[in-house]
Amino acid sequence: xxxxxxxxxxxxxxxxxxxxxxxxxxxxxxxxxxxxxRPTSGAVEFNGNPIAGKRADRVCRLGVASxxxxxxxxxxxxxxxNVMVGAFFGRVPRPHSPRAAREIAFExxxxxxxxxxxxxxxxxxxxxxxxxxxxxxxxxxGPVVVLLDEVLAGLNPxxxxxxxxxxxxxxxxxxxxxxxxxxxxxxxxxxxxxAVMAQGRKIADGDPATVLADANVIxxxxxxxxx
Amino acid sequence: MDxxxxxxxxxxxxxxxxxxxxxxxxxxxxxxxVNLANAGFLMIGAYATWWMWTAFGFNPxxxxxxxxxxxxxxxxxxxxxxxQRVVDQEPIISLLLLFGVWLVLQNxxxxxxxxxxxxxxxxxxxxxxQRGDIVIPWAxxxxxxxxxxxxxxxxxxxxxxxxGRAIRSIAQDRDAARLVGIDVKRVxxxxxxxxxxxxxLGGSLLSLLYSFDPDFGRTLTLKSFCIVVLGGLxxxxxxxxxxxxxxxxxxxGLRYMPASLQNLISFVLLVVVLIAFPKGIAGLLRRxxxx
Amino acid sequence: xxxxxxxxxLIAAAALLCxxxxxxxxxxxxxxxxxxxxxxLYGAMSAAWNIIGGFAGQISFGHAAFLGVGAYAxxxxxxxxxxxxxxxxxxxxxxxxxxxxxxxxxFRLRGPYFSIATxxxxxxxxxxxxxxxKLTGGASGLTMAAGPxxxxxxxxxxxxCVAAFGISWWIVQSRFGFALAAIKQDTDAAQTLGVxxxxxxxxxxxxxxxxxxxxxxIYAMHYLYVSPDSVFGFSTAIALVIMPIIGGVGTVWGPLxxxxxxxxxxxQFAVKLANADLLAFxxxxxxxxxxxxxxxxxxxxxxxxxxxxxxxAAGVAARG
Numbered sequence: 001x002x003x004x005x006x007x008x009x010x011x012x013x014x015x016x017x018x019x020x021x022x023x024x025x026x027x028x029x030x031x032x033x034x035x036x037x038r039p040t041s042g043a044v045e046f047n048g049n050p051i052a053g054k055r056a057d058r059v060c061r062l063g064v065a066s067x068x069x070x071x072x073x074x075x076x077x078x079x080x081x082n083v084m085v086g087a088f089f090g091r092v093p094r095p096h097s098p099r100a101a102r103e104i105a106f107e108x109x110x111x112x113x114x115x116x117x118x119x120x121x122x123x124x125x126x127x128x129x130x131x132x133x134x135x136x137x138x139x140x141x142g143p144v145v146v147l148l149d150e151v152l153a154g155l156n157p158x159x160x161x162x163x164x165x166x167x168x169x170x171x172x173x174x175x176x177x178x179x180x181x182x183x184x185x186x187x188x189x190x191x192x193x194x195a196v197m198a199q200g201r202k203i204a205d206g207d208p209a210t211v212l213a214d215a216n217v218i219x220x221x222x223x224x225x226x227x
Numbered sequence: 228m229d230x231x232x233x234x235x236x237x238x239x240x241x242x243x244x245x246x247x248x249x250x251x252x253x254x255x256x257x258x259x260x261v262n263l264a265n266a267g268f269l270m271i272g273a274y275a276t277w278w279m280w281t282a283f284g285f286n287p288x289x290x291x292x293x294x295x296x297x298x299x300x301x302x303x304x305x306x307x308x309x310x311q312r313v314v315d316q317e318p319i320i321s322l323l324l325l326f327g328v329w330l331v332l333q334n335x336x337x338x339x340x341x342x343x344x345x346x347x348x349x350x351x352x353x354x355x356x357q358r359g360d361i362v363i364p365w366a367x368x369x370x371x372x373x374x375x376x377x378x379x380x381x382x383x384x385x386x387x388x389x390x391g392r393a394i395r396s397i398a399q400d401r402d403a404a405r406l407v408g409i410d411v412k413r414v415x416x417x418x419x420x421x422x423x424x425x426x427x428l429g430g431s432l433l434s435l436l437y438s439f440d441p442d443f444g445r446t447l448t449l450k451s452f453c454i455v456v457l458g459g460l461x462x463x464x465x466x467x468x469x470x471x472x473x474x475x476x477x478x479x480g481l482r483y484m485p486a487s488l489q490n491l492i493s494f495v496l497l498v499v500v501l502i503a504f505p506k507g508i509a510g511l512l513r514r515x516x517x518x
Numbered sequence: 519x520x521x522x523x524x525x526x527x528l529i530a531a532a533a534l535l536c537x538x539x540x541x542x543x544x545x546x547x548x549x550x551x552x553x554x555x556x557x558x559l560y561g562a563m564s565a566a567w568n569i570i571g572g573f574a575g576q577i578s579f580g581h582a583a584f585l586g587v588g589a590y591a592x593x594x595x596x597x598x599x600x601x602x603x604x605x606x607x608x609x610x611x612x613x614x615x616x617x618x619x620x621x622x623x624x625f626r627l628r629g630p631y632f633s634i635a636t637x638x639x640x641x642x643x644x645x646x647x648x649x650x651x652k653l654t655g656g657a658s659g660l661t662m663a664a665g666p667x668x669x670x671x672x673x674x675x676x677x678x679c680v681a682a683f684g685i686s687w688w689i690v691q692s693r694f695g696f697a698l699a700a701i702k703q704d705t706d707a708a709q710t711l712g713v714x715x716x717x718x719x720x721x722x723x724x725x726x727x728x729x730x731x732x733x734x735x736i737y738a739m740h741y742l743y744v745s746p747d748s749v750f751g752f753s754t755a756i757a758l759v760i761m762p763i764i765g766g767v768g769t770v771w772g773p774l775x776x777x778x779x780x781x782x783x784x785x786q787f788a789v790k791l792a793n794a795d796l797l798a799f800x801x802x803x804x805x806x807x808x809x810x811x812x813x814x815x816x817x818x819x820x821x822x823x824x825x826x827x828x829x830x831a832a833g834v835a836a837r838g
Contacts, residue, residue, distance in 0.1 A: 034710060035710075036706070036709075036710065055709070055714070056709045056710045057709050057710070057711075057712045057713055057714045057715070058714075060710060060711060060712040061712050065710075065711075066710055068707070068710075072704055072707050074699070074700055074703040074704055074707065074708075075703055075704075076699070076703055077699065077700075077703065081696075084696065085696060085697075085700045085708065085711050085713065086711045086712065088693050088696055088697075088712075089697065089700075089708075089711055089712035089713045089714075090711045090712025091712070098691070098692075098693065098696075101693070137711060138711075141711060141712055260630075261630035261631070261633075261634065263630075263633075263634070309804070309808060312808060313807065313808070317629075318629045318630045319575065319577055319629065319630070320807055320811060321630075322577060322629075322630045322633055323577070323763065323803060323807050324803075324804060324807040324808065326579070326759075326803065327800050327801070327802075327803030327804035327806075327807060328800070328804060329800070330756065330796055330797070330799060330800025330803065331797060331800035331801055331804065332800075333796070333800075334793045334794070334796045334797035334800060335797060337792070337793040337796075337797075338791070338793055338794070338797065442752070445637070445641065445752065446641065448634070448637070449634070449637060449638050449641060452631075452634045452635075452638070453638075485649065488645060488649055490641070490645060491642055491645050491646070493638075494638045494639075494641065494642040495642075
């Protein structure tokens, strides 16, 4: 899946929505930023420093955390232990002991409303729980920016609202969010800015109301030629 | 002309390597497991041929006619009883299972046939085609011919028959195949059976060229793996390419180093390839997830 | 396999004390000393393998290479006049360095492909040892006339065993162990959460190789003979894999249990019929994979869990 020509800037404190039809290259873009894939050309800069091509673990420690589209908790760890991985390894400075890591992890769980399930096996969580676990894991790494990949997919309206609340709380804490989403209503209410991708290119970028009314954007989703 | 001899010989061996490796590729492609018992089945194929020859005077050249169907059935039986249960688990589990199977096969062979080296000598073994300085053993030509025939037959089966197409769809996307109504369980069994049958055939052909003992298949498994890394698991063409590359490297390497080191070549090649192409060849080394 | 309940430290200390006492209490029980020696040595090797194979989930079929490097290093230097004990750190160090050299490229491979590559590593090392006659004595190998007395050998095997299990026990509770568990369960996720997976895998392998190398040294001192087939051979490689799996791969004590089972089966079978022991191991491996992948420790754990479940269910029923 190619991302051909995208230029995207994100400023601190924003919640940027990245939308577009399937196959537009949104997840690929995330993977390139997170260091999972290498770009063949172009640059990724974080706080003015180039990070393109850096290994995923380095990118995480630099402050860019990401979640997966397909939630995969560590199957044989508890909920708390899952988050401890993020705390132990993705966080700078490193927690100096398992107890310190546990505290950070627990705090992240509390923030995400999962502290009651801390000791449970991670694979026992419902989908909504797993999604929040993904977020907690990312938060435990002490990120500056979090890339959330379809974190609302598969959630019912109540769960969706709870997650939206969570995301607002995250931004209130000073963490910037970039979110790939298909739920346009949620995105409209949540994001300060929306960028639209289609077929590997960015086709719109601006405030939600304008972008969602843009004829090209509508066409990209519906597949008809613009008026 | 010595070079030409070597070249032709290498290509002939490549055909054999391809036959061995195709079984590995087929089983991985459909069931997504690595058949570590590759070596064991090759070895049993060789022993079966030898045994039929020594016990009943059965012509080793005709052995494949018996071995292929028998091994096919054995493969299906194995799949039904053991493989099915581990197919959906972590790859380590199937790896260890097949490793265990290999151990069992190897040591049953030791017990039945002892560790003595066996070989098959028939008039064909020593017959050569000679023109000027070119020397080509007929046995190798035979092996190449049968091997290539088998591979062509497999390829036709995979592309022209419904069952073959079912196999290919599962290899591409198991869930999608299931949705279209393909009986994945049944096809898995058949694919595995075919893979084992190919190994039996490979072993039988090998017995015509080399002497063997129960430890036989191990180096060959390594070579198959090397071939698959070089050429990619995705297609017959990939396996053919890898086989030729390896056979050539070995044949020409033989001229410069002692025979006992020959097997090192495949390993060295493997390491070189891994270092030179860190991103890997095809999807083999890194599984990329998602879109 | 996140956390393992460790047997009370008191029990372990008591067992250790008994073990140390054996050669002093029974100075002439040669057979017992020999069997225990083997159990401790195999236990050490098994625990060492478990660090990379069990904790980190990277199944290596080529660990014999590291064993052999250690064994040969000791034999060669010993032959040059070194004290055999002085060769121990060298053996461990060389094995570790070797493991890093072959490990780093191999770790580019995932799961089963890594395992197959390790078969190649083992085989290649054996071939090199076979052909580099000037250094290794080729096919005939190297011998020494006499080694340390059995009591000292016993204690050294015990020491390596304690070291190996002590390290395993520490790992399971440490940040390092956490990284390995994450890598084992989901390498990609671990990487995105900040785990430098290649580094940790390499460290685990180097540690594992060093321990196995030192065990190889003691092996050499015991058998006074090394040859490419005896130390680099596939049956050695198999043993290193089988033991932890039978006992319980990824647990702390599984490798020890596996070593006991292995020694027992070998003593019983190999004497009667060559290769029958390997056949038994093959069948055991198949059975374990199909029915109880967590080995003996796992089977025990299942029994315990079922008892706990039944108790809980009975409690709920009583309340409800």
